[in-house]
Amino acid sequence: MKDVIITTCGRPNQSVILKAEQLAERLRISYIKREKQSVHSLISNFNAAVIVVEKDRLTVQAGNGQPPFFFHPNAAMFRAKRFLKTKEDPLVQACQLQREDKFLDATLGLGSDAIIASMATGVEGEVTGIESSEIIAFIVEQGMQTYSSNVPMIDEALRRINVQCSSHLQWLQGKPADAYDVIYFDPMFEEAVTGAIGFDAMRSFTVKSSFTGELVEEAKRVAKKRVVLRIIFAAAVLLLLVFRCK
DSSP: OOEEEEEEHHHHHHHHHHHHHHHHHHHHEEEEOOOTHHHHHHHHHSEEEEEEEESSSSEEEOOTTTEEEEEEOHHHHHHHHHHHHHHHHHHHHHTOOOTTTTEEESSTTTHHHHHHHHHHTTTTTTTEEEOOOHHHHHHHHHHHHHOOSSSSHHHHHHHHOEEESOHHHHHHHOTTTOOOOEEEOGGGGGHHHHHTTTHHHGGOOOOOOOHHHHHHHOOOOOOOOEEEEEEETTTTEEEEEEEOOO
């Protein structure tokens, strides 16, 4: 992880300091003692984005007027609670998800769709999320392991998601045929989504990549049942393309 440092909130306790030191070692980045320095001064002095370890969450600030980036399920919480009551969701329907399915979210982002998929596939299933940005993958992985919604079934679904940092094409090329039941893409994360909650904060950390025919063919090879592609035109019209496999 390049051009990133880690520090603590302004008044850290020993637990927060220890966590910051451990994360710095894990990520192989520098831990900087806060010592009353502002986050903006740290960004300027080190010319780097700053991960701030707080008591209950991690935030990342890159400066340049960008809002802090941190994990929060946002609208996924409404979808998750509705799914608990109705067992219905457009993603689940399009992917025809069943319990025990192995689901790959190849464009994880903030993980909203992976959360619903994890609830649908249950403890018998498997949900993996691929994110090409190291910072986004790290913040989302940490958030999914610690975020509390106060709804046990939602929190359990969060904990089951396996977050991996990789390009989706490289990940698929390294997998055998039929490794997953369903593979899902939401390429909207590769384009600017102005004003969308959470997306403005994460935009400076995204890694742009092309969605190619080679990628679709690899996905069809690795998916046992289907490949689903979600596309939004002009931020209004939703289109789901489904490629049935085998």
